[in-house]
Amino acid sequence: MCAAARVASSVMQVTNLDRSINYYCDVFSCRVAVREREHDAVLLLTPDDFQIYMHVRKGASRRQVSEIGVHYVMWSADTEEELARISERLRAYDASTFTQVYGGVTFVDGCDPDGIRVIVAYPSPEQIPREIIAQRFHG
Template sequence: MSFSPVRLNHAVLFVTDLERSERFYHQVFGMEVIAREPRANAAFLRLPRSGNHHDLGLFGIGPAGPKRRGVGLYHLAWQVDTIEELAAARDELMAAGAYTGESSHGATKSVYGADPDGNEFEIMWMLPREAWGDYEHAAPIDHLDLPGELRRWSGMRTAGSFVPGGEEVRS
């Protein structure tokens, strides 16, 4: 027996400085704090184009919180709708000093960053489904030629969800 979720609805992170993390996710992602829970030293944030109640939960644990690398969460992946948005995300991460790298995974194109606590994340754009070709069952880690991808895929929307104020997008 199994079940089949549709998508990742939200993520929750432990952070050392709640206010600093709120500022980071607001300035870099444009997220707004939509709720706070002072008893848990927590904040819940929503992306500007999201239909979710919240996309990210942050729980402040203070500077003495454990720093762990090993088994567990490696990173979160946030999908953007166009290759232009991916390029803009790269620029924003660089400006914020949060950029850590980029790569092409064939069917997806990605840039990477880290928040002030070192929580890693991926910002990714997916090729149209009909263009996956040989990447249907492959996920290489190759150099990302972002200028070339911009020339090839400019204006192509692929997020596969409703964008408020826009039209339905199919993946």
């Protein structure tokens, strides 16, 4: 067996830290692990301990999608019921949240308070390995 690296964290720049903390804790049941008020920074942990570092970018406005780099991080729900609950919480923040099914996978697509795209899928890649790439990810 080979050793492998795995994605453990993401780093996000936000315009309003409290608003973003509330959003990610409410929608995805994150918890605050570390908060540094003097630096306008926080480390959030998801229920499975994925790390989301956030910091305020002074003078920034809502994000515009760039042509290169990471565009968003996808989430997966453990159950169809949990996907439905997350979907409702997303809609409370973003009325334009929508759902699409592709290749047997349901995708819920919305935005966080800074316009960062949020996608949640069910079933997870562990439950149904992906055999096709959804059109939305072709660019």
